[in-house]
Amino acid sequence: MIDKLVEKIKKTNAPIVVGLDPMLSYIPEHIQKKAFEEKGETLEGAAEAIWQFNKGIVDAVYDLIPAVKPQVAMYEQFGIPGLMAFKKTIDYCHQKDLVVIGDVKRGDIGSTSAAYASGHIGTVTVGSQTFHPFEEDFITVNPYLGTDGIKPFTDVCKEEKKGLFILVKTSNPSSGEFQDRIVDGRPLYEHVGEMVAKWGADCMGESYSYVGAVVGATYPEMGKVLRKLMPKSYILVPGYGAQGGKGADLVHFFNEDGLGAIVNSSRGIIAAYKQEAYARFGAENFGEASRAAVEDMIKDIDGALH
Amino acid sequence: MIDKLVEKIKKTNAPIVVGLDPMLSYIPEHIQKKAFEEKGETLEGAAEAIWQFNKGIVDAVYDLIPAVKPQVAMYEQFGIPGLMAFKKTIDYCHQKDLVVIGDVKRGDIGSTSAAYASGHIGTVTVGSQTFHPFEEDFITVNPYLGTDGIKPFTDVCKEEKKGLFILVKTSNPSSGEFQDRIVDGRPLYEHVGEMVAKWGADCMGESYSYVGAVVGATYPEMGKVLRKLMPKSYILVPGYGAQGGKGADLVHFFNEDGLGAIVNSSRGIIAAYKQEAYARFGAENFGEASRAAVEDMIKDIDGALH
Numbered sequence: 001m002i003d004k005l006v007e008k009i010k011k012t013n014a015p016i017v018v019g020l021d022p023m024l025s026y027i028p029e030h031i032q033k034k035a036f037e038e039k040g041e042t043l044e045g046a047a048e049a050i051w052q053f054n055k056g057i058v059d060a061v062y063d064l065i066p067a068v069k070p071q072v073a074m075y076e077q078f079g080i081p082g083l084m085a086f087k088k089t090i091d092y093c094h095q096k097d098l099v100v101i102g103d104v105k106r107g108d109i110g111s112t113s114a115a116y117a118s119g120h121i122g123t124v125t126v127g128s129q130t131f132h133p134f135e136e137d138f139i140t141v142n143p144y145l146g147t148d149g150i151k152p153f154t155d156v157c158k159e160e161k162k163g164l165f166i167l168v169k170t171s172n173p174s175s176g177e178f179q180d181r182i183v184d185g186r187p188l189y190e191h192v193g194e195m196v197a198k199w200g201a202d203c204m205g206e207s208y209s210y211v212g213a214v215v216g217a218t219y220p221e222m223g224k225v226l227r228k229l230m231p232k233s234y235i236l237v238p239g240y241g242a243q244g245g246k247g248a249d250l251v252h253f254f255n256e257d258g259l260g261a262i263v264n265s266s267r268g269i270i271a272a273y274k275q276e277a278y279a280r281f282g283a284e285n286f287g288e289a290s291r292a293a294v295e296d297m298i299k300d301i302d303g304a305l306h
Numbered sequence: 307m308i309d310k311l312v313e314k315i316k317k318t319n320a321p322i323v324v325g326l327d328p329m330l331s332y333i334p335e336h337i338q339k340k341a342f343e344e345k346g347e348t349l350e351g352a353a354e355a356i357w358q359f360n361k362g363i364v365d366a367v368y369d370l371i372p373a374v375k376p377q378v379a380m381y382e383q384f385g386i387p388g389l390m391a392f393k394k395t396i397d398y399c400h401q402k403d404l405v406v407i408g409d410v411k412r413g414d415i416g417s418t419s420a421a422y423a424s425g426h427i428g429t430v431t432v433g434s435q436t437f438h439p440f441e442e443d444f445i446t447v448n449p450y451l452g453t454d455g456i457k458p459f460t461d462v463c464k465e466e467k468k469g470l471f472i473l474v475k476t477s478n479p480s481s482g483e484f485q486d487r488i489v490d491g492r493p494l495y496e497h498v499g500e501m502v503a504k505w506g507a508d509c510m511g512e513s514y515s516y517v518g519a520v521v522g523a524t525y526p527e528m529g530k531v532l533r534k535l536m537p538k539s540y541i542l543v544p545g546y547g548a549q550g551g552k553g554a555d556l557v558h559f560f561n562e563d564g565l566g567a568i569v570n571s572s573r574g575i576i577a578a579y580k581q582e583a584y585a586r587f588g589a590e591n592f593g594e595a596s597r598a599a600v601e602d603m604i605k606d607i608d609g610a611l612h
Contacts, residue, residue, distance in 0.1 A: 021418075024432070032433075041433030073418045077425035078432075079439030080390055087386060105414055107448065109478040109544075112327075112379045119383035126330070126384075127338075127347030133385030142413065144450045145476050146483030170451050172415040177452030177501070181494065183487040188494070192484065238415075 001137045001163045002205035002212075002234060005099045006259060008066035014298045015259070017101060017236070018061060018290075019266025020054050020089060021071040026271040027053045028283035047081035050074075053286075054089045057270055058096055060287030061294045067099035069236075069264055090136060101236065102136030105167065107149050114152035121153075121162035138163040140214060140236070143192050147199070154203055154211060163210040163234075166199070168192045168226060171216025171239030189222065190229060197230040208234050208260070215253065217245025217263065224252035227260065235261045240297070241268030247300035254305060263301060269293045307443045307469045308511040308518075308540060311405045312565060314372030320604045321565070323407060323542070324367060324596075325572025326360050326395060327377040332577040333359045334589035353387035356380075359592075360395045363576055364402055366593030367600045373405035375542075375570055396442060407542065408442030411473065413455050420458035427459075427468035444469040446520060446542070449498050453505070460509055460517060469516040469540075474499045474532060477522025477545030495528065496535060503536040514540050514566070521559065523551025523569065530558035533566065541567045546603075547574030553606035560611060569607060575599045 009015050024032065027049050035049035058068065070093075075086035093100045106116040118124045119133045141153055141164050153164055169179055169189040179189045193213060200211030212234035215223050227235065235253050239245040240263050253261035272278040272293035273286040281289035315321050330338065333355050341355035364374065376399075381392035399406050412422040424430045425439045447459055447470050459470050475485055475495040485495045499519060506517030518540035521529050533541065541559050545551040546569045559567035578584040578599035579592040587595035 023417075036433055041435040043430075043432065043437055043439065046430070046432040071414075071418055071421075073412070073414060073421040073425070077421040077430050077439065079425065079437070080386065080393060082425070082439070083389055084386055105412070105448075106379070108377075108379060108411055109476065111329075112377055115377075115379035115383040119379070119385060119388070124349075124352070124383050126349065126352040127342055129347040131349055131385070133349065133383065133388070142411075142448050142450055144448055144473060144484060145478055146480035146485070148478050148480040149476075167450060170415065170455075172451055172454050174452035174454040178450060178494065178498065179452070181489040181497065183489055183494075188484065188487065188489075191487065195483070 001099065001161050002208050002210050005066060005163070005234070005262070006208060008099060009259065009262065012064060012066050013302065014065050015262050015301060016065055016294070016297055017067040017069045017262050017264045018057070018065055018269050018294065019069045019071060019103070019264050020057070020270065021074045021266040022050045022053050022270065023074065024049065026267070026274070028273070028286050030284065043078045043081040046078045047085040050078070050082070051085045051088050055092060056287045057290050058093060058098070060291045062096040062098055064291065064294050064298065065098070067101055067262065068093050069101040069103050071103040071266070087134060090134060094135070099137045101138040101140070101165065102134065103140050105140050105142050107142035107145055109145060110148045110152055113149045117153045117156040122156040122160055138165060140165045140167065142167050143195065147195070150199055154199055157203055157210045163212060165212040165214050165234070165236040166196050168196060168213040169215045169219055169222050171218045171245070175216065190225065193226045193229040196233055200230070200233050204232065208232055212236055214238065217249055220249040220252055227252055227255065231255065237261055237263045241265040247304035250301060251304055258305060265297055269297070307405065307467050308514050308516050311372060311469070311540070311568070312514060314405060315565065315568065318370060318372050319608065320371055321568050321607060322371055322600070322603055323373040323375045323568050323570045324363070324371055324575050324600065325375045325377060325409070325570050326363070326576065327380045327572040328356045328359050328576065329380065330355065332573070332580070334579070334592050336590065349384045349387040352384045353391040356384070356388070357391045357394050361398060362593040363596050364399060364404070366597045367575070368402040368404055370597070370600050370604070371404070373407055373568065374399050375407040375409050377409040377572070393440060396440060400441070405444070406442045407444040407446070407471065408440065409446050411446050411448050413448035413451055415451060416454045416458055419455045423459045423462040428462040428466055444471060446471045446473065448473050449501065453501070456505055460505055463509055463516045469518060471518040471520050471542040472502050472505070474502060474519040475521045475525055475528050477524045477551070481522065496531065499532045499535040502539055506536070506539050510538065514538055518542055520544065523555055526555040526558060533558055533561065537561065543567055543569045547571040553610035556607060557610055564611060571603055575603070
């Protein structure tokens with residue numbers, strides 16, 4: 001799957017991923033109204049609004065981008081109906097040939113990580129039948145439990161040709177509280193980065209590993225160091241746009257081949273119609289606003305890289 | 307909710323929690339067969355088998371114990387139908403007046419943690435209506451992202467009188483890879499433990515905080531140190547039984563008031579009928595085997611504490 005991701009990034013010339021993280025407050029009134037008329041002011045109504053909003057955005061931008069990253073929390077908060085919209089979104093994005101990165105940040109002891117791996121990127125067996133329950137292409141994973149919490153995920157990646165992005169240095173303001181603490185003269189995130197490189201070494205695609213890392217756009221200097229520590233790991237870079245990261249900050253997340261990083265924007269794309277720069281489209285044309293925001297993001301990053 | 311948990315622990319004299327972590331391989335043939343006859347060898351069939359198994363165990367042990375801890379991964383691996391069985395299990399345990407600890411190990415940047423908190427221990431609003439989507443009483447949380455990833459959970463705890471158990475030192479063999487690394491002369495887990503005490507300080511119930519910690523039974527010496535660092539935090543102790551922890555290892559997880567810890571056993575209770583010690587019950591009477599295993603666990607821990 002890493003090979004497919006790299007190929008699609010080259011083809012679109014867009015090392016970007018659109019974060020499908022729908023808050024109800026991002027969803028235009030007319031979509032919410034219609035969904036609530038059909039399904040009531042219920043969890044099912046919220047899920048329908050989310051699904052229609054996602055579909056509008058995916059339809060508007062799928063030809064410009066290699067991948068999407070639905071954040072499962074935004075669906076899980078609406079319970080079972082919300083998770084049904086998550087699954088529906090994944091399936092629809094597959095139909096559009098997009099690579100789907102499930103931002104689930106799971107991670108647990110071995111047997112439990114194995115269950116998460118089966119459900120999200122692998123298979124489960126029931127009697128004589130086999131199922132792919134959620135069927136993302138990549139998922140994000142939390143490393144706090146160490147190697148035996150990660151191995152079940154890499155095992156499934158090898159079997160299924162799927163991939164991971166493991167949290168190394170997250171984009172949020174307090175990520176340094178534990179991640180930056182100095183261990184043997186270097187910050188903890190560097191040790192985690194080295195382990196990501198190690199875990200990824202026997203999960204190689206053509207030029208990059210199936211095992212990537214998450215490093216926030218908001219910490220460009222740390223990205224520079226981590227880039228060198230994990231030369232074969234793709235870096236998923238959140239924090240661009242609404243969280244404060246800019247194109248110029250991103251240069252050092254990439255390798256000299258112009259590859260090696262994929263930059264996420266969520267709010268900045270999906271709620272573009274609410275920003276002054278794209279207000280001309282209006283809420284009715286939220287998809288076109290998102291398309292314009294994707295085009296601008298591609299230009300911003302391309303400009304920074306060249 | 308911490309006050310209810312403490313009260314129920316005192317009443318049952320059982321500082322234990324039964325982990326409802328059903329693997330299909332734990333579920334007796336006759337239950338699987340009936341479920342597959344009704345719903346097919348499908349995700350729905352697996353979910354039905356899980357639900358019937360859980361119900362049998364809960365019915366057999368609910369009067370002996372204060373709490374249950376369903377591990378969401380074991381349900382999530384069966385996709386949407388699995389998660390419906392998770393929700394059904396939570397609701398049924400509430401009917402039996404059990405405290406429900408959702409072992410979800412979520413944790414993300416602030417806005418995302420807020421969504422998880424809403425979905426699991428809080429509420430979401432859709433139009434003019436408010437819902438409690440999963441409605442656990444406590445959930446487990448991963449601290450790797452620091453304070454701004456935790457605060458949305460503690461905020462919801464305060465509003466809803468719910469609680470957390472934050473991962474400090476996990477029970478798995480490789481938990482030391484990052485958690486034991488020395489920072490300023492002390493292992494990282496001690497720093498995390500201090501933060502748990504700090505986060506919990508303004509979330510106090512009568513005698514304990516709503517904000518507890520997870521510390522594995524497999525690391526009793528570390529438990530001893532952490533007990534003192536977090537005197538007001540309840541410690542959820544996994545790793546008893548199948549993972550190798552014994553009653554005698556648990557003494558130092560408790561305070562001198564005999565409270566302050568709750569010990570989880572999953573496989574050791576729910577798959578008791580498969581162990582030699584309880585084989586006499588047979589698969590048909592798996593619930594009674596679980597009841598006997600709970601009684602033995604209560605004795606083991608009570609013996610160690612007195």
